[in-house]
Amino acid sequence: MSNLxxxxxxxxxxxxxxxxxxxxxxxAKRGLSVSQAGSTGEIVFSSGLFDIMAVHPVEEKKLWENPxxxxxxxxADMPNHPYAHVSREDVExxxxxxxxxxxxxxxxxxxxxxxxxxxxxxxxxxxxTWAVPVTMWAGVEALKxxxxxxxxxxxxxxxxxxKQVATTIGDKWSNLKTMRLEFPDSASMKPILTxxxxxxxxxxxxxxxxxxxxxxxxxxVEAVGVPAILGxxxxxxxxxEMEKELGVKVFELPTLPASVPGMRLKSLFEGRIGxxxxxxxxQHKVFSITPLNDGRYEVTxxxxxxTEKVVAKGVxxxxxxxxxxxxxxxxxxxxxxxxxxxxxQPADREEWHRTDLLDPRGHKVSSAGVxxxxxxxxxxxxxxxxxxxxxxxxxxxxxxxxMRMKCGxxxxxxxxxxxxxxxxxxx
Amino acid sequence: xxxxxLIIGAGATGTGIFRDLALRGVECMLIEQRDVxxxxxxxxxxxxxxxxxxxxxxxxxxxxxxVEGDIIKEFAPHCIENTGGLFVAVKGxxxxxxxxxxxxxxxxxxxxxxxxxxxxxxxxxxxxxxxxAAYEVEDASIDPxxxxxxxxxxxxxxxxxxxxxxxxxxxxxxxxxITGARVVNTRTGKKSxxxxxxxxxxxxxxxxxxxxxxxxxxxxxxAKGSLLVTLSRLNHRVINRLRPPGDGDILVPGGTVSILGTxxxxxxxxxxxxxxxxxxxxxxxxxxxxxxxxDTCRYVRAYAGVRPLVxxxxxxxxxxxxxxxxxxxxxxxxxxxxxxxTGGKLTTYRLMAERCADxxxxxxxxxxxCLTRGTVLPDxxxxxxxxxxxxTKREWMxxxxxxxxxLCECEIVPKSAVDAILDSFGPDxxxxxxxxxxxxxxxxxxxxxxxxxxxxxxxxYDRDLFExxxxxDSLREFLSKRWKGQRPILWDAxxxxxxxxxxxxxxxxxxxxx
Numbered sequence: 001m002s003n004l005x006x007x008x009x010x011x012x013x014x015x016x017x018x019x020x021x022x023x024x025x026x027x028a029k030r031g032l033s034v035s036q037a038g039s040t041g042e043i044v045f046s047s048g049l050f051d052i053m054a055v056h057p058v059e060e061k062k063l064w065e066n067p068x069x070x071x072x073x074x075x076a077d078m079p080n081h082p083y084a085h086v087s088r089e090d091v092e093x094x095x096x097x098x099x100x101x102x103x104x105x106x107x108x109x110x111x112x113x114x115x116x117x118x119x120x121x122x123x124x125x126x127x128x129t130w131a132v133p134v135t136m137w138a139g140v141e142a143l144k145x146x147x148x149x150x151x152x153x154x155x156x157x158x159x160x161x162x163k164q165v166a167t168t169i170g171d172k173w174s175n176l177k178t179m180r181l182e183f184p185d186s187a188s189m190k191p192i193l194t195x196x197x198x199x200x201x202x203x204x205x206x207x208x209x210x211x212x213x214x215x216x217x218x219x220x221v222e223a224v225g226v227p228a229i230l231g232x233x234x235x236x237x238x239x240x241e242m243e244k245e246l247g248v249k250v251f252e253l254p255t256l257p258a259s260v261p262g263m264r265l266k267s268l269f270e271g272r273i274g275x276x277x278x279x280x281x282x283q284h285k286v287f288s289i290t291p292l293n294d295g296r297y298e299v300t301x302x303x304x305x306x307t308e309k310v311v312a313k314g315v316x317x318x319x320x321x322x323x324x325x326x327x328x329x330x331x332x333x334x335x336x337x338x339x340x341x342x343x344x345q346p347a348d349r350e351e352w353h354r355t356d357l358l359d360p361r362g363h364k365v366s367s368a369g370v371x372x373x374x375x376x377x378x379x380x381x382x383x384x385x386x387x388x389x390x391x392x393x394x395x396x397x398x399x400x401x402x403m404r405m406k407c408g409x410x411x412x413x414x415x416x417x418x419x420x421x422x423x424x425x426x427x
Numbered sequence: 428x429x430x431x432x433l434i435i436g437a438g439a440t441g442t443g444i445f446r447d448l449a450l451r452g453v454e455c456m457l458i459e460q461r462d463v464x465x466x467x468x469x470x471x472x473x474x475x476x477x478x479x480x481x482x483x484x485x486x487x488x489x490x491x492x493x494v495e496g497d498i499i500k501e502f503a504p505h506c507i508e509n510t511g512g513l514f515v516a517v518k519g520x521x522x523x524x525x526x527x528x529x530x531x532x533x534x535x536x537x538x539x540x541x542x543x544x545x546x547x548x549x550x551x552x553x554x555x556x557x558x559x560a561a562y563e564v565e566d567a568s569i570d571p572x573x574x575x576x577x578x579x580x581x582x583x584x585x586x587x588x589x590x591x592x593x594x595x596x597x598x599x600x601x602x603x604x605i606t607g608a609r610v611v612n613t614r615t616g617k618k619s620x621x622x623x624x625x626x627x628x629x630x631x632x633x634x635x636x637x638x639x640x641x642x643x644x645x646x647x648x649x650a651k652g653s654l655l656v657t658l659s660r661l662n663h664r665v666i667n668r669l670r671p672p673g674d675g676d677i678l679v680p681g682g683t684v685s686i687l688g689t690x691x692x693x694x695x696x697x698x699x700x701x702x703x704x705x706x707x708x709x710x711x712x713x714x715x716x717x718x719x720x721x722d723t724c725r726y727v728r729a730y731a732g733v734r735p736l737v738x739x740x741x742x743x744x745x746x747x748x749x750x751x752x753x754x755x756x757x758x759x760x761x762x763x764x765x766x767x768x769t770g771g772k773l774t775t776y777r778l779m780a781e782r783c784a785d786x787x788x789x790x791x792x793x794x795x796x797c798l799t800r801g802t803v804l805p806d807x808x809x810x811x812x813x814x815x816x817x818x819t820k821r822e823w824m825x826x827x828x829x830x831x832x833x834l835c836e837c838e839i840v841p842k843s844a845v846d847a848i849l850d851s852f853g854p855d856x857x858x859x860x861x862x863x864x865x866x867x868x869x870x871x872x873x874x875x876x877x878x879x880x881x882x883x884x885x886x887x888y889d890r891d892l893f894e895x896x897x898x899x900d901s902l903r904e905f906l907s908k909r910w911k912g913q914r915p916i917l918w919d920a921x922x923x924x925x926x927x928x929x930x931x932x933x934x935x936x937x938x939x940x941x
Contacts, residue, residue, distance in 0.1 A: 045930065121937065122881075123885075123898070123902070125937045125941050126937065127935060159878070159882050160885060163888050164885050164889070164893070167893075167894055167895055168895065168898065170895060256881060256931060257931070323923045323927050328919075329918045330918055330919065331708070331711075350704045352917065353925075355911075357906055358907060358939055360939070366929070403929050403930055403934040404939060
């Protein structure tokens with residue numbers, strides 16, 4: 001292993017989800033040399049919706065209209081919550097830099113600055129979030145205004161029934177009608193998957209056929225909704241063309257993973273992060289991170305075995321939770337997988353999950369994770385920093401339940417920015 | 428509504444009586460609060476006992492198992508995988524007990540054949556290499572859902588009427604005679620009275636509650652047993668630990684999985700039975716002494732059932748309590764047309780049904796003989812989708828009809844199968860996702876309902892089976908039911924799977940807020 005090629009970097013980012021990608025963007029924009037490694041999978045699980053904070057306290061199901069007020073309440077009530085370590089300005093700055101990067105390559109987001117928005121989900125419930133892909137914005141407004149709209153689903157596309165969405169949201173959006181179409185040239189592909197449809201929508205020929213199918217049904221309609229399939233690479237142009245051709249607003253609904261909004265993020269990050277000089281190693285696993293005597297860290301990584309080595313001045317762990325692989329649960333304990341960091345967790349498995357899946361308090365294990373100081377450096381049970389220049393960011397962090405609080409991406413970007421800035425300040 | 432005999436409870440015993448009476452030409456109706464096998468009949472090992480398990484503690488039951496097991500193998504082969512079984516002892520087990528085992532088998536009339544530890548290991552490579560003794564027995568694995576569903580179907584073919592979602596509210600009486608059962612349809616809320624000449628209480632663990640409604644008294648205790656399902660099959664034969672019955676002693680293979688159990692814990696609350704983490708740990712720790720792979724393999728699910736134990740005499744231990752059944756005529760309690768049958772085992776369900784039906788027929792002055800002993804149970808019910816699939820996804824893709832597609836990918840259940848299940852419900856029966864889960868492998872694979880739940884909900888909306896928020900409620904109910912069996916096995920890969928499910932249903936779909 002000592003013969004591995006060695007590269008020197010300022011920062012090594014482990015993980016390629018929203019948190020890892022954001023950290024790499026922030027670091028590169030600040031002139032740091034960055035290596036990044038991770039799997040390619042998890043980001044396609046993203047719905048494409050960017051949250052700040054919507055629900056607190058979880059057990060009261062208290063929904064906040066203003067995400068900043070929600071964030072302030074959480075920071076006051078939960079001194080260990082990641083939001084207790086950052087300010088509104090941090091979140092705004094982090095999202096600002098991220099949206100600039102995404103926008104530069106054609107992925108636009110829309111939001112009400114001071115308010116959460118409601119997005120109709122593929123089962124007809126409402127998800128409260130903050131920033132919405134521009135392709136979903138017309139849906140947010142149409143839902144709010146009960147605008148006359150047509151929701152389209154497709155023969156053979158599972159998990160998406162326009163009828164289901166319309167009848168479930170029926171008491172709030174009574175002006176929603178539905179229609180089922182055969183997706184152009186899909187006769188041989190059943191089930192059809194949204195990823196394949198979105199690829200096909202990149203072709204003008206497919207879109208023209210689709211317009212022809214939709215046009216006869218637009219009488220009295222102000223907006224047309226479809227599952228998220230409006231292309232992967234040229235979404236902004238497809239949306240614009242579609243609205244022009246149909247003469248009405250067009251919107252997407254998020255879908256279950258692997259979702260097209262997730263694929264767009266993945267494709268954009270993976271394709272463009274190199275333009276910032278980040279050395280991204282996809283499908284690479286980090287095998288070891290060893291502190292050196294000079295205060296730097298030696299990171300070995302590779303596809304199946306360590307084949308490369310980076311010596312970096314700092315490390316950002318953005319490895320996610322259980323699904324992402326940052327945490328691992330055996331029959332008795334939860335461990336952090338990359339550096340064996342201390343993990344704050346319930347005493348034993350009996351307490352991990354509650355007996356009722358829908359217990360309003362959520363499950364205790366959802367708040368297990370790595371504890372950090374205000375610079376997002378992991379600390380041990382005595383509050384002592386474990387490694388001077390190692391940072392933990394995103395969902396790996398303890399004392400938050402992003403699924404129920406609706407704060408996942410907000411924590412991811414804010415903690416990543418704070419970690420990068422803290423690292424820069426150390427230099 | 429009116430019938431000659433009303434049977435309450437659609438477990439193995441209730442459906443067995445239903446078929447028995449229908450074959451004798453008796454007009455009968457079967458009602459069930461939930462659906463087929465909602466109680467212990469759906470929460471057991473799926474083991475057709477050779478009887479060997481009971482030769483030491485209860486030779487009479489052991490012999491009953493042997494005789495009934497042979498009969499079931501004869502008349503319902505399509506519900507059975509005739510695996511054979513092994514009893515094995517490992518280093519440290521009581522050698523005196525081991526020596527006595529074949530002698531007790533002989534006395535009880537239960538066949539067993541000693542084989543060498545080497546031979547046992549050759550037959551079952553996952554066995555602990557420290558096997559010190561092994562015996563071959565005639566255990567088999569049985570699909571209790573298919574069995575009960577076929578019993579219902581055959582009874583219906585002979586004129587029986589089955590009504591699910593019928594909750595018993597109480598009885599109307601005229602002196603010593605029950606005149607009617609007051610029921611409510613839990614789906615529609617519609618109340619009605621079912622009049623009958625004879626009433627049979629075949630409600631398993633709920634038998635004491637139902638008897639009380641009729642003004643009778645039965646002393647019962649309840650022993651919960653918890654079991655685990657492995658992701659892949661570890662054994663060819665049923666493997667039993669050769670020691671006095673204890674936890675994690677039996678590993679039953681079935682289709683593509685193996686089932687490990689069981690524990691025995693006294694419970695009081697029948698409506699809230701779930702496997703606990705402590706029981707699951709105990710099962711694994713004990714089971715791994717027999718089959719070490721049980722310590723490291725992936726489990727997809729745990730479940731629990733309640734053994735109804737009737738306290739006829741003095742008994743201190745649930746495990747030692749007789750697994751015999753109780754047939755109670757209630758005549759000493761001034762009830763002349765009410766019968767309780769409970770206790771017993773899946774393996775002896777037919778015999779219990781026969782004895783109960785004999786008593787009823789005697790009262791009704793019907794002299795038709797029992798026909799279930801010799802009459803083959805026809806294969807009516809499309810339960811191929813309830814069994815673990817032997818097709819790989821690739822094979823299914825190659826063969827399937829182009830209009831069809833998979834709604835459950837883990838267990839390869841296509842839309843056509845879900846449609847066939849949904850079509851089997853009457854227009855006023857309002858099936859929910861749970862009913863599809865009961866009749867197919869839907870929700871039982873590695874994703875435990877995360878994707879198939881949403882797909883089936885969407886499909887049911889498309890078929891106009893749900894309106895408004897019905898489907899959201901059904902999805903919530905379906906996922907919560909699956910959760911009971913997931914919670915105790917959440918570590919390693921299944922933990923990650925559960926996190927994905929939560930991220931989808933809570934993070935994105937807001938199911939917890941709605």
